[in-house]
Amino acid sequence: MKIRILLSLVLLFSFTLVSDSYAQSFYTGAIGVTQSNGGRTRIFSDNLTTRLFDRASVLVGVSSSAVFDYNQDQNGLVNAATVTNPLLSNFEVTSTINNSYSNLPPNVEVAINLYGWTNGSYILGKLRVKNNETTPINAVIGLEVIPQIDGAYGAEVVQHHLASNTTLINKTKWAGIRFFSTPQTALKSIQWVSGYGTDQLYYSWLTQNSFDAPLTAGVDGSVAILGSNAVNIAVGATVEFYFGISMGTDQASCLANMDLCFSQYTSVLPVELTSFNAKTIGNSVKLDWVTVTEINNRGFEIERKFADNWVVVGYVEGKGTTTLRQSYTFTDFVESHSTEKIVYRLKQLDYDGTYSYSNEVEVEFSPVPTHLELEQNFPNPFNPATSIRYSLPAEGFVTLKVYDAIGNEISTLFSENQNEGSHSINFNASEIPSGIYFYSISFNNQVKTNKMILIK
Structure with missing residues (x-):
């Protein structure tokens, strides 16, 4: 048994080293980031040494049994890469993930772009969420965050700042998270325990439409789940979701840096x-x-x-x-x-x-016809009422009359000016006997006539 446990630990440690070795990073001079192939974003308060967040990762919730999350579903589709000459920022890393680890719904694909600016104490994130299902989905897009403020788990405070709609996490250092492209509508803060997340719990947290009271983490640290309003994504369609992560020495500087991040967001919005x-x-x-x-x-x-x-x-x-x-x-x-x-x-x-x-x-x-049209009445035969539809190619004077089988006029249904397009009128024959009748429309020197049968 000891040999099995030791082997498992060695394999897990080896997997972690391999996973980290393929991650891509940058340091702005104030804040650092590492993006893994599998969807984990790690944030540092220095040059990739002291962590602020152990992990920030995307959540896409469709139902209580279908949530796309890091531990159960996400796998690398396109490896993390550093953009050599970024067009929109001074630093950029990218990766793309999908659900191929579990092959469970929702079948989504998420392209991740992280942007940084020289000496900026903030990171701008963009998620492009694509629906690969065969039907449209109502997707709740959010983030799952495991803090590691000051490089250690535990004792951090997780709270929501309503005035700025920013989730704040702090010990000595302060970190902030704000949704830019859509408002944050939920914050669930929990004490970290092994196996804390299931689809049912994730979905309830994402959609709770409230912000938890401030939480002080225990020795094992905390988990923060941030949710937003659902967005409908058509089959094969993609929606973009922007968020910011900022850092400061206190609440004021953290929020000020978040405002700078928002300014960069407005400048890079495609x-x-x-x-x-x-x-x-x-x-x-x-x-x-x-x-x-x-x-x-x-x-x-x-x-x-x-x-x-x-x-x-x-x-x-x-x-x-x-x-x-x-x-x-x-x-x-x-x-x-x-x-x-x-x-x-x-x-x-x-x-x-x-x-x-x-x-x-x-x-x-409702298309406009190119010529006068008179449709067959419905129902036909009828008793005692039927509907007559007709279409006019232009505005003008139009007359519709009903005749018996020998040509005697029975009724003038209308004789007036009408607009172009499709029209209909109801003809009630309760006062005339059964027989064959004709209805005739005249418009702009054009005449059309159809036969109808009244059976009582």
Whole structure:
């Protein structure tokens, strides 16, 4: 038994060394970070020696039985790497993880980017969460943090600062965590124990919609779970989630450094979409959208969905990198002869090939016909009422009359000016006998007639 235990410890120690040997790091001159292949972010208060966080890692909760977490699911998909010439910051490391360790739901893929600036006491994190499931998911994205303030577990205080919506953890040093792209809505603080996390517990903590009272950790330290509101992610779509980690000698300096981190976030945000709208105009749908910042934005693919399948219907070139407000429009000419519900979304493309999807917008499309149309009444035969549908290619004066089998006029249903598009009217024949009748519409020197049968 002793030999087995010793062998297990040796293997575990060897695995840790191998895992750390492939991790990628940087030191800004004030704060350090190490990113592992498997999704662990480790934060240091100096040049990679004294830890602030033993681990910060992503959580993606879909249900009480489907939470993507570090210990049970995450595995390296693309190894951690140091970006040689960062475009957005002075330092950058990246990695990508998925659920291949467990192959349990949710089937998500998370690309991690960590940014640092020379002598800055903060780290900006970006998570790109992709839905690889076969159906859309409502994902609660959050973080799991194991503090190691001053390089040791235990005695730290975990609390939430409501005024700044920042989770603070402190002993001698102070560390802060703030969500930037979406508000933090939950903080669960617990004493660390072995095997503390299950999908059911993680999900309840992520979605508790409250912030725990300050917790002072015992000798084994604490665990902090930070949650946000759920976001719907379509099949194959990606959402971006930004957060900041800051450090200080006291609460004030920690929060001040977090504000500096937020300023960097606003400068690196690739494309900030402030509006996306759609409206029908005749036989087309006009889309318009507005951005307030763009970084490396190659452009937008416009995607349309009638039923289940998305198709690309157009492309609009982006403005590259700009902090000026930009307005875009696109007109989609729809070939259809029935009223349909149409859904649109934008696929924003960067120059490096990465992309993300906008929210979806929906319109009810009722195309304008190119000529006068008169449909068969329904039901037919009927008793005593039936519906008559017709479509006008333009605004104008229109008349609809009913005749008997020998041509006598029975009723004028209307004779008036009407708008273009599809219309319908109900005809009640309770006052006339059974028989064959004809209904005739006239518009702009055009006449169309159909037969209907009344059976009583």
